[in-house]
Amino acid sequence: MTRPSEVTRERIMKAAERLFAERGYDGTSVRAIVARARVNQAAINYHFEGKDGLYREVLRAAFQGLTEHQLAHAAEARAMSREEALAAFIRRQLRPLLARDEASRHIRIFNWESVRPTPVFRKLLSEEAAPFMGLATDLMRRFLPDADHRTLTVAAIWLLGQCSVFVRNREQLAGPPVQLSLEEAAVEWLAQTISRWTILGLGRAAG
Amino acid sequence: MTRPSEVTRERIMKAAERLFAERGYDGTSVRAIVARARVNQAAINYHFEGKDGLYREVLRAAFQGLTEHQLAHAAEARAMSREEALAAFIRRQLRPLLARDEASRHIRIFNWESVRPTPVFRKLLSEEAAPFMGLATDLMRRFLPDADHRTLTVAAIWLLGQCSVFVRNREQLAGPPVQLSLEEAAVEWLAQTISRWTILGLGRAAG
């Protein structure tokens, strides 16, 4: 593995991640990618054996980055009260509302996949979703200590849904008729509101 | 307007609705539509002035059907207790988990749009979303009588998010590792669980 080839490979990955996040797999052409990465057409086939291969790599990187991003906070979450930990989790999930950083793009890529999962994604999910879901269910267990496995799983999905609806529909919610503000203070208020409702909701639920 | 032309027009609409719901706008070719509708290639351009025009019609019909589907229950909802009304609303939102009927397809079409809204959809949404969102906010007002407009709007979106995450990810949730059952009893249990958590969550929230 030589150095210069790694450069173009990285440029392709970077450009592809942004475009896949913005327009999805079908909406992104290899010509758009190579134009953005400023590399040659054939580079994608040379380095990734085609668009599919490139997408698989982007997906893997996104999944890895996202789980690491959450696992990094798993330790400190255990030191918090369950309410603080939940609020922190929700705040992290709402992050794409504010930032257009890497983690936000990763979440957006998975949003695309949630509508019509590609085979690549399905495989990846069944293999690597466990640790991420485990974080959410662990969190739920602190509120529902007596709940069975099914209830905990549903609670974890329920929690994710409360956040993802805002992330997913960001563009629409920002415009009329909702006009949801996406400034830092407003998002913080949103995170706290969702946290409060969620905590209350789980408060006395027997499961 | 003669009769036979209406027939092919309706066949195209029906086939297009199913395919758009299943594969989205980009994933559906006009050739696939005409094959399913068993009409000629040029029929779409003749009757709808192109794929865009057809999609706009499908979208309008879907939106209209969906709001009517909810508005039809608005009257009886007012006769229920707020808890019953909420449970009924949630049960209705979870309907696509069980049925593959028309309403389910309409919801799926909007799921596609929520990732990358087409201009057609944006326009339609800003014009006709008000009554549907009004239903949800009215429901929330019964739990949060003192809340301001912003809080009510957020609460309505929050409510929708709790349901849509299950509908949207139906396929994935049905498989491993979650293995969520999609039988009638299981979905009913799911609806009741979500209802309970939501009611508790809003229970003492000051807004």
Add this chain to the structure above:
DNA sequence: TCCGTTTTCAAACTATTGTTTGAATTGTCC
């Protein structure tokens, strides 16, 4: 039945897609 309109049809057209090609260039190691 006849005429004018509406509707259907097979075929071709243009644009864009992902991929392949083979030569030219660059880099690496002896």
Add this chain to the structure above:
DNA sequence: GGACAATTCAAACAATAGTTTGAAAACGGA
């Protein structure tokens, strides 16, 4: 520096996309 592999490049390829075309068929009112 020279030989070999790795990489880049412009161009072309095959497949598919949405749309257009012009003739044929079906229809409806006289």
